[in-house]
Amino acid sequence: MSARIQENKLLDIQTTVELILGGRVLVIWGEEALLKSLPSGNWIGGTLPYFYLKNEGGRMEEERVFVTDFTETIIDFKILTLNQETLSSVSSTAFENGFSFLILPAYSQIYYSFALNVKNYDNLYKNPLMGLVAGAKLDELQKGQLPKIFNGETMLTLENEAVVLHCALLPSRVSRLEIINIYEPSNDDYIEVFEDTFKVRDCLINGELTNLYQYLVDKQIPTIQPLICDYAGAKINVSFQLLLKDTQEVVFYGPLFKNRRYFFSKEIQSYHQAFLEKVRGIMDEETSIVFNSNSILNYMYGELDKNDIGFSGPAAFGEIAYYLLNQTFTYLAIDE
Amino acid sequence: MSLTKLQIPPIDRKEWELIVTRKSSFKFKIFVLQIMNDELHRKIKTGELKKEPAIEMLYILCLKYAISAQNDLEVVFKKW
Numbered sequence: 264m265s266a267r268i269q270e271n272k273l274l275d276i277q278t279t280v281e282l283i284l285g286g287r288v289l290v291i292w293g294e295e296a297l298l299k300s301l302p303s304g305n306w307i308g309g310t311l312p313y314f315y316l317k318n319e320g321g322r323m324e325e326e327r328v329f330v331t332d333f334t335e336t337i338i339d340f341k342i343l344t345l346n347q348e349t350l351s352s353v354s355s356t357a358f359e360n361g362f363s364f365l366i367l368p369a370y371s372q373i374y375y376s377f378a379l380n381v382k383n384y385d386n387l388y389k390n391p392l393m394g395l396v397a398g399a400k401l402d403e404l405q406k407g408q409l410p411k412i413f414n415g416e417t418m419l420t421l422e423n424e425a426v427v428l429h430c431a432l433l434p435s436r437v438s439r440l441e442i443i444n445i446y447e448p449s450n451d452d453y454i455e456v457f458e459d460t461f462k463v464r465d466c467l468i469n470g471e472l473t474n475l476y477q478y479l480v481d482k483q484i485p486t487i488q489p490l491i492c493d494y495a496g497a498k499i500n501v502s503f504q505l506l507l508k509d510t511q512e513v514v515f516y517g518p519l520f521k522n523r524r525y526f527f528s529k530e531i532q533s534y535h536q537a538f539l540e541k542v543r544g545i546m547d548e549e550t551s552i553v554f555n556s557n558s559i560l561n562y563m564y565g566e567l568d569k570n571d572i573g574f575s576g577p578a579a580f581g582e583i584a585y586y587l588l589n590q591t592f593t594y595l596a597i598d599e
Numbered sequence: 600m601s602l603t604k605l606q607i608p609p610i611d612r613k614e615w616e617l618i619v620t621r622k623s624s625f626k627f628k629i630f631v632l633q634i635m636n637d638e639l640h641r642k643i644k645t646g647e648l649k650k651e652p653a654i655e656m657l658y659i660l661c662l663k664y665a666i667s668a669q670n671d672l673e674v675v676f677k678k679w
Contacts, residue, residue, distance in 0.1 A: 388635045388660055439667055441630045495637035496626030522641075585634060598666040 266549035266596075269336075271575055273314060273327040276300060282332065283415070288340050290364055290428060290554075291415070292395075292577045293328030298413050299420065301328075306415030307342055307426045309366045309397030313559055313578040315567040321578070322568055323400065329577055336553050336597065337361065339431035342416045346424050347373050354386040358431035362438040362595060364554075365394035368410040369580040371423045378518045378587035379459050387585060391440035393595055394427075395556055396581030410580065436599040438553075440584050443545060443592040444498045445537040448491040448526035456519045463519060464512045476511040487564050489590045490515075490525040501525065502560055502589035516560075516581065517589045534565030538572050538592070555594040556582055607661050607672055608679035615654045618675065619643060625675050629664055632657075632671070 274282075276297060282289060283304035291298065291308035298308050314329050315321035333340070339361075345353060350373060357363045367374045374396060381387065397410040404410075413419070414426045432438060454475065455467040463475045479486065489500035505514040519525060531537050538561075546552075555576045561567065562578035574592075582588045608614065617623035621640045627633045639657060642648035661668050672679075 382638060388631055388656075391631070437663060437666065439629065439631070439664060495621070495633045495640065496628070497630055497633035497637070499634075584630065596667075598664075 266546045267551045268555075268574065269331075269551075269553045271329065271331040271554065273316070273324055274330045275327050279328055279330055282330065287332050287334045288337060288428070288430070289415075290331045290333070290366075291328050291413075294325055295411050295420075297326075297328050298411070301415065303418045304415050305340065305342070306413075307364070307366055307428045308413040308415065309368070309395065310399050310411045311395070311397055311577050311579060312400050313562055315557055315562055315572060315574065315576060315578055317571060317573055317575045320569055320571060321562060331554055333428075333430055333553065336432070337430040338433055341429045342414060343427050343429070344414050344417070344419060344421065344424055345427060347376050350377060350425055351380065351384045353425070353427055354384055354389055354392055356427075357386070357390045357429045360390070360434060360437070361429065361431040362391040362393060362440070364428040364430070365392060365425060365583050366412045366427075367394070367396050367425050367581070367583070368412050368422055369396045369398045369404075370410070373423055373425055374581070374587075375461065377425070378461075381586055391438050391595060392583065392585050393440050393554070393593065394583035395577060395579035396583070396587070398559060398580030432597075436597055439596045439598060441594055441596060442497070442584050442588065443538070443541055443594070444500060444590075445531065445534065445541050446489055446491055446498065446500060446528040446590065448493070448498070449529050450526060453524040453526050454490065454519070455524055456521055459518055459520045461518050462512050462514050464510070474511055475513045476506055476508070479506060479513065484527060485530075487560075488528040488531065490519070491528050492523050492525050499586065500528075500588060500590045502558075517587050534561055535567070535570035535572060538565070542573065549596050551597040552594050553597055555592065557592045558582060558590045560590045561592070606679070607658070607665050607668065608676040610654065610658045612676060612679065614675050615658060616650055619650060619653045619657055623675065627668070627671050629667055629671065632660060632664065632668065635660055
């Protein structure tokens with residue numbers, strides 16, 4: 264890899280406190296109690312305990328927090344808390360040249376609203392809109408634990424709002440948000456839905472009315488790999504969340520949109536190997552990468568606690584690259 | 600490479616229309632250009648957007664990403 268990759272890492276609380284008190288501009292991930300113990304400052308954050316780590320394997324971390332320090336990259340910043348009504352202004356409130364880091368709490372109303380409506384937000388493509396969906400330990404989520412997000416300036420802990428860190432860059436620099444998706448569409452059967460939705464009962468498969476749940480069961484289709492939709496060359500994943508036998512419905516982690524075709528993905532033997540093969544050529548063309556993230560599903564299915572993919576970052580409950588993505592590696596590159 | 604020394608093809612080149620209407624099989628490699636072009640094409644198809652403003656929006660975004668879009672643009676426009 265020839266790209267210069269900013270080292271984002273797990274830090275102990277004392278070091279993180281020193282960074283905050285030093286006025287650094289940070290995005291911080293960790294357990295709720297750890298984030299609540301931090302002082303106010305120029306930071307945003309969210310609950311997320313899973314991290315993939317370069318040279319040491321990933322882990323679920325309970326004592327340290329994962330810190331990205333944007334201070335040296337940017338020339339100005341502002342932090343905003345947004346609710347469901349004001350979220351559509353997220354890109355309009357950004358700087359003229361820079362990027363915006365958005366955090367949403369998983370499975371909240373604002374999360375669903377964002378996923379379904381972001382494509383209609385004003386000025387969406389003006390600057391990179393990147394970010395992550397906060398989560399929690401998987402067993403705690405199942406017990407009803409709600410993901411939390413933090414505005415470090417106000418020290419507000421939020422469950423159904425969004426927080427954004429807008430960053431400004433020198434005019435000579437341009438930030439560019441890219442994705443690495445190792446999944447490929449199978450080009451066999453395709454799915455179409457009747458409305459924009461996270462939950463599908465009946466749909467069209469190759470144009471024929473079909474119950475998706477029954478189709479998956481009958482064909483014994485594994486649901487650990489996502490559906491894929493082509494957006495003019497960009498492969499956008501939508502991951503399976505649940506198959507509901509009682510209601511014969513299938514629930515997804517991201518929305519399916521009407522008037523689009525979703526394909527099943529080709530089987531992959533090793534996420535880790537496939538990622539390394541794909542990333543090699545891409546990184547040769549980049550010069551500077553300041554942030555990267557991956558999906559909790561890639562972390563689990565790809566066993567990123569054991570397999571090193573050459574990067575360190577948070578394993579999110581949804582990745583934001585303008586849209587809500589699933590099972591996708593994202594990164595922010597800087598060109599100058 | 601300096602931003603100011605880079606240029607993109609003039610907006611009146613006919614290839615811009617081929618890209619936004621997807622009459623060309625060309626696909627950008629840059630993520631934001633892919634998804635924006637997809638959105639513009641869909642809006643043109645449904646009548647939400649006319650071709651001219653769509654071309655202008657794509658042109659402005661390509662101008663922003665002039666450095667990294669050079670290879671993509673050379674594939675379509677060859678020279679300018």
